[in-house]
Amino acid sequence: MLDYFFADWILPVDRPPIEQGFVAVEAGQIVVVGAISELPESQRPTRDTQIGTTLLCPGFVNAHTHLELSFNNQISTTVEPEAQPATAMGDWLLAVVNKTREAATPKEKLSRCRIGVAEMMRSGTTCINDITSDGGSVVAMAEAGIRGLASLEFFHPAFAVNYDRIGQVVKDYDNLMILCAPHPLIQAGLSPHSPYNVSPNAWQAVVESCHPTWIHTHLAESLDEAWWVTGKPDTGIHRLHQALLGKPYTPASPGRTPVDYLAEHQLLQHHMIAAHGVYCDPADILTLSQHGVRIAHCPRSNQWLQQSTIDWLEWEAYPHPVGLGTDSRLSTADLDMRTEARAAMAVHGWKAEKALQKITLDGAQVMGLEDQIGTLSTGKAADMVLWSSSQKIEPGNISAQFLDPKTGFVVKDAWVTGEALTLTKQHAKI
Numbered sequence: 001m002l003d004y005f006f007a008d009w010i011l012p013v014d015r016p017p018i019e020q021g022f023v024a025v026e027a028g029q030i031v032v033v034g035a036i037s038e039l040p041e042s043q044r045p046t047r048d049t050q051i052g053t054t055l056l057c058p059g060f061v062n063a064h065t066h067l068e069l070s071f072n073n074q075i076s077t078t079v080e081p082e083a084q085p086a087t088a089m090g091d092w093l094l095a096v097v098n099k100t101r102e103a104a105t106p107k108e109k110l111s112r113c114r115i116g117v118a119e120m121m122r123s124g125t126t127c128i129n130d131i132t133s134d135g136g137s138v139v140a141m142a143e144a145g146i147r148g149l150a151s152l153e154f155f156h157p158a159f160a161v162n163y164d165r166i167g168q169v170v171k172d173y174d175n176l177m178i179l180c181a182p183h184p185l186i187q188a189g190l191s192p193h194s195p196y197n198v199s200p201n202a203w204q205a206v207v208e209s210c211h212p213t214w215i216h217t218h219l220a221e222s223l224d225e226a227w228w229v230t231g232k233p234d235t236g237i238h239r240l241h242q243a244l245l246g247k248p249y250t251p252a253s254p255g256r257t258p259v260d261y262l263a264e265h266q267l268l269q270h271h272m273i274a275a276h277g278v279y280c281d282p283a284d285i286l287t288l289s290q291h292g293v294r295i296a297h298c299p300r301s302n303q304w305l306q307q308s309t310i311d312w313l314e315w316e317a318y319p320h321p322v323g324l325g326t327d328s329r330l331s332t333a334d335l336d337m338r339t340e341a342r343a344a345m346a347v348h349g350w351k352a353e354k355a356l357q358k359i360t361l362d363g364a365q366v367m368g369l370e371d372q373i374g375t376l377s378t379g380k381a382a383d384m385v386l387w388s389s390s391q392k393i394e395p396g397n398i399s400a401q402f403l404d405p406k407t408g409f410v411v412k413d414a415w416v417t418g419e420a421l422t423l424t425k426q427h428a429k430i
Contacts, residue, residue, distance in 0.1 A: 002026050003418065006036060006045045007056035007386060009398055013360050014375040017398040023056060025382040028417035033376050053393040055402055057356075058376055059126025059146075059383040059414060060337040061363025064216075064275040064296035064325025067130050067137040068100070068109045070116030074304070075099060075330045089222035090236025092305065094243050096330055106134055113140035116335060121146065123336040124385045126416050129273065129296065129325065129367055131191045131216060134172075135179045142183045145421050147383065149367055151189030151216040152176050156202035157241060157249040166202065170209045185416065187367075189214030194221070195258045196228050196237045196249075200265035207267075214271050214368075216296075220258045220284065221276035222306055229261045230254050259284035268293055273366055275325065278302050278310055285314060294321045294366045297358075299343045301327035312348040321370075323363035324355075338403055345403070352400035382418040385411055 002024045010021030012033055022039065024032040036044050075095045103109075113136040120128060127147040130137040141148040154169045156162065173190060180188040190212035192198040198206075207215065220226065224236040231254035238248035255261030259280055262268050270292035277295050280288070288295070295318070302309035315322065324344060326335045333339075341355035350358075364374030373383045387409040393401050401407050414421040 002031060004039075004043065004045075005056060005382075005384065005386070005415075007054040009053065009055045009393060009402075010376060011055060011057035011356070011398060011402065012376040013058055013357055014377055019395060021056070023376055023382070023384065025418045028382055028419070030376060030378055030380050030382050032378065052391060053389045053407075054412065055387045055389070055393070055398075055409065056376070056384055057124075057387070057402070058360045058374055059385050059416065060120075060124045060359045061127040061129070061323060061367065061369075061374065062120060062125050062325050062335065062337055062359075063129050063273070063323035063363045063366045064298055064327060065116070065120075065128060065130055065335065066328035066330075067113040067116035067128070067140060068133060069096070069328035069330045070112040070119070070335070071099065071329055073329075074333065088236055089224035089305065090238070090240035093236075094240050097244060099330070106136065109134060110136040110139055113137045114143070116329065117141060117144050117146065119335045120337075121414065121421060122411055123334075123338065124387070124411055124414070125335070125337055126383045126385065126414060126421070127364070127367070127369065127373060129216065129363075132176070135176050138176070138179045138183065138186055138188075141186055145185075145419060146416055147185045147369070147373070149187045149189050149214060149216070150176065150180065151191035151212075151214060153191040153193055154206065155193050155197045156206075157197050157199055157245065159199045159201060159249075159252050161199075161201050161205050163205075166205050166209065169206050173206075173210045173212070187214065188212070189216050191216045194218040194225065195261050196225055196251075199249075200252050200262075200267060203267055204265070212271075214273065215269065216273045216275070218276055219262070219274040220279040221302075223279060225258050226279045229258050230256070257281065257284050259287050263287050263291070271368070275327075276302060277315075278306055278308055280310070280314075282314055285318060289319055292320055295323070296325040296366060297322055297344070298325045298327040298332075298340075299347055300333070300340060301331040303343070303347070305331050309347060312350075321362055321365035322358070323366035324358045325363075338405075338409075341403055342405070352397065352403050355403060356399045381416070383416050384414065386413040388412040 010018040228237040268291035275296040337359045361374035
């Protein structure tokens with residue numbers, strides 16, 4: 001039996017907008033997308049003339065975030081306006097660690113995951129690429145009925161491998177796999193935090209023990225990181241290690257750049273999602289391309305933390321997926337992907353159509369889900385969001401009007417595999 005979903009405008013993403021359109025769904029899959037005028041008279045909707053606009057589009061994909069950090073305020077970067085960008089990254093990370101330690105019980109972390117999921121759902125996101133410490137985001141996403149990838153984060157900066165620590169990470173990853181198993185929409189991954197917080201030996205040991213399908217890491221995010229891998233003394237990363245671990249750690253062997261450092265240790269791979277990539281030069285971009293690494297670009301977080309972001313002219317020809325992510329609420333004012341898309345448009349000069357693709361199809365490609373979601377296309381899952389606006393949208397550049405905050409679009413309904421989601425505050429419960 002077909003279920004029909006109607007809207008004043010359909011934004012399929014992979015084809016031009018459809019005015020007065022419909023999406024037909026059967027068993028959670030899209031069967032037909034077209035104009036209402038193509039339907040037999042008996043199947044067309046009947047309704048009174050209304051003021052305003054409804055718009056149906058694919059659910060958004062947040063390609064990089066930390067649901068556990070869904071606090072209600074950002075942490076100051078402590079970077080003075082005249083200072084070098086990113087000199088305080090290590091100090092900011094220390095502040096993040098201290099803040100999370102204040103509310104670190106599983107119940108508190110799960111509460112923040114629920115709050116983050118609820119915020120994303122209310123702003124149109126139906127698929128989340130998250131980094132987790134204990135699987136709380138799996139619970140929150142499963143409760144909400146949305147898709148996601150939850151990658152277990154671990155730290156091990158010491159070059160000499162602590163096998164007890166590695167064994168605990170492997171056990172935690174196995175538990176994450178078990179937690180994900182009953183939820184076919186949620187995948188498990190592994191997240192070595194960064195080149196400076198996981199040594200190459202430990203990174204390799206954990207990957208070889210866990211055999212993860214996905215690796216999600218932070219890479220080339222700050223000048224602190226770029227300086228640390230070259231062996232420069234007294235960086236913010238050294239101060240971070242000193243404060244948390246009692247001694248500063250140095251690279252296993254100094255590298256030219258963070259990307260070069262991972263490449264030298266044969267740690268880059270096709271199923272890797274690298275968040276940020278701010279401090280990559282053309283040689284780094286070529287190296288990442290040769291290894292098939294996917295990129296999660298977080299323009300607002302980068303601008304706020306680093307006072308810089310990627311140079312899109314250098315990345316434009318990158319042959320592998322580049323999606324958009326919000327990062328966490330400790331470095332971003334909200335978790336709204338439309339706001340992230342507008343930020344990318346402003347800094348990179350993107351057209352609205354490109355920005356919309358980045359938060360739908362390209363985000364799906366980053367997570368290897370392009371055959372399932374990201375467009376409203378025949379054969380794909382019915383992961384869709386219905387938006388409403390009090391304003392009438394006129395033909396011509398519908399994507400730009402949709403992303404424009406002045407049009408006042410709000411989420412009215414949402415579905416994942418054709419199942420209606422509950423867009424209430426119940427997912428923000430404590």
